[in-house]
Amino acid sequence: MRVNVRVNGEQRQADDVWEGESLLFMLRERLGLPGSKNACEQGECGSCTVYLDNVPVCACLVAAGQAQDREVRTVEGLADGDALDPVQEAFVEAGAVQCGFCTPGLVVAAHDLLDRVPSPSDPEIREALAGNLCRCTGYEKILDAVRLAASRR
Ligand code: FES
């Protein structure tokens, strides 16, 4: 089937999508957007988090066909050209990125949190990021990054 979807502000089209295909596969393999990562494919790790109509979802759990005529924003779409989003910048500056596999999902989840709660408490940050697993950082640098981003927005 053909899927028409708006991705990062651009109208895109994917052909030969099969019924069971995930939004994550379509984004990465058909639309050339490898930012969202495929770690568990079971909705457990959050590395594939993208916005679907402004709501963060695990793209591995959404069928590609469900995105028809909807709006998707991936981690690539948070930057403004070459200028990183403040959340992306903060992750780099705070040293919150090691292998980087979890980072795109964490950045989208943190971006969503700060849109809803501009000055979150530590428990609010932890709760918002509870669905995003990181095997490298021990999470402290990630918390630092979100606090830093909040202080700049
Ligand atoms: S790859 Fe989607 S939640 Fe892990």
Ligand code: FES
């Ligand atoms: S930086 Fe490696 S999993 Fe988070």
